[in-house]
Amino acid sequence: MKITFLCPHLRVAGGVRAILTYADRLAASGHDVAVVVEAKGRGRALWRSLTHAGPAWVPGFQARVVWVNRWRANQLPEGDAVVATAWQSAAAVAAAPARCGRKFYLVQHYESLYHGTPAAVDETYRLPLRKIAISTWLRDIVRERFDSDADVLVTPVDRALFHPVPVPPAPQGPRVLMLHHEYGWKGVADGFAAVARVKDRVPSVRLVGFGVKPPRTPAAYDEFHANPPQGKLAAIYSGCEIYLCPSWDEGLGMPSMEAMACGAALVTYDNGGCRDYARDGETALVAARRDVADLAIKLERLAVDSALRARIAKTGSAWVTTAFDWDRAVRRMEAILAAGAVAGDDQARRRA
Numbered sequence: 001m002k003i004t005f006l007c008p009h010l011r012v013a014g015g016v017r018a019i020l021t022y023a024d025r026l027a028a029s030g031h032d033v034a035v036v037v038e039a040k041g042r043g044r045a046l047w048r049s050l051t052h053a054g055p056a057w058v059p060g061f062q063a064r065v066v067w068v069n070r071w072r073a074n075q076l077p078e079g080d081a082v083v084a085t086a087w088q089s090a091a092a093v094a095a096a097p098a099r100c101g102r103k104f105y106l107v108q109h110y111e112s113l114y115h116g117t118p119a120a121v122d123e124t125y126r127l128p129l130r131k132i133a134i135s136t137w138l139r140d141i142v143r144e145r146f147d148s149d150a151d152v153l154v155t156p157v158d159r160a161l162f163h164p165v166p167v168p169p170a171p172q173g174p175r176v177l178m179l180h181h182e183y184g185w186k187g188v189a190d191g192f193a194a195v196a197r198v199k200d201r202v203p204s205v206r207l208v209g210f211g212v213k214p215p216r217t218p219a220a221y222d223e224f225h226a227n228p229p230q231g232k233l234a235a236i237y238s239g240c241e242i243y244l245c246p247s248w249d250e251g252l253g254m255p256s257m258e259a260m261a262c263g264a265a266l267v268t269y270d271n272g273g274c275r276d277y278a279r280d281g282e283t284a285l286v287a288a289r290r291d292v293a294d295l296a297i298k299l300e301r302l303a304v305d306s307a308l309r310a311r312i313a314k315t316g317s318a319w320v321t322t323a324f325d326w327d328r329a330v331r332r333m334e335a336i337l338a339a340g341a342v343a344g345d346d347q348a349r350r351r352a
Contacts, residue, residue, distance in 0.1 A: 007277065010037060081101045109273075138272075223252065240264055242299070242303065284312060
């Protein structure tokens with residue numbers, strides 16, 4: 001098949017990693033795959049095309065990268081399937097001519113919550129595109145709010161990158177790892193508050209942070225890793241016994257899954273997307289959404305109970321590394337793109 005993905009950018013991000021992994025693996029399977037990326041600014045698309053700019057953080061990337069000034073119909077390749085991957089690209093895919101192929105929408109978050117104007121983003125979920133949701137939470141939103149349907153295809157962890165690695169034992173602990181992000185909905189302030197409550201009772205707890213940008217107040221962390229290379233992430237995850245996810249809402253939550261695959265026990269808000277891998281008391285401890293007190297209680301339980309921590313870590317790791325697999329996911333994506341029923345038949349499919 002000739003497959004086109006519209007990708008918002010090529011920077012390191014969980015959603016972009018998923019897009020590029022599908023594109024790369026589908027290309028490795030023999031498909032002709034193009035990743036079309038907008039380059040903002042006059043002349044940037046031409047320059048990046050001439051320099052063959054691609055995702056340097058994905059070694060040996062096999063799909064073609066096509067740079068355009070804007071996603072216009074006349075700049076999209078001919079093909080058998082064309083896939084929107086964010087709300088900004090959905091309208092371009094809906095307007096694409098028949099020569100571009102069957103039309104899909106890879107839904108990776110309910111973007112109306114935090115990105116763009118809610119009414120404008122909501123409108124993209126009503127477009128006649130076949131939806132592919134990366135979590136059951138997103139599928140349920142598409143069904144309940146937009147009377148549409150979606151195939152569920154949970155993004156797997158890359159086990160070649162994310163697995164337990166030997167690290168020197170920490171002199172103090174337990175160590176709690178948290179992703180630092182400037183978006184308020186990532187819940188960093190909630191995470192700080194929960195950790196502060198736990199430290200009052202368990203002073204040995206250490207908060208480790210990581211993120212693309214360092215925090216404005218580094219003292220909030222006992223240790224911070226700024227913009228770590230992809231190859232170093234497994235060591236950071238493996239060096240912490242607990243991963244704390246205070247995000248209010250997540251389409252899926254790849255850092256949590258990556259940490260679990262590396263052997264960390266997960267404490268998370270019930271953020272929606274985590275429901276595919278975080279089962280309270282089994283594979284994680286799950287706190288009520290935006291309830292800092294509950295988050296602190298769950299975090300303290302793991303901090304003081306090493307047996308519970310080990311059990312949660314073991315079952316969580318086993319789940320995320322067996323329930324979701326990249327080879328199976330690519331085959332499923334391949335089958336969905338080949339079938340390509342147009343979303344206009346959603347209601348009929350739901351009744352069938």
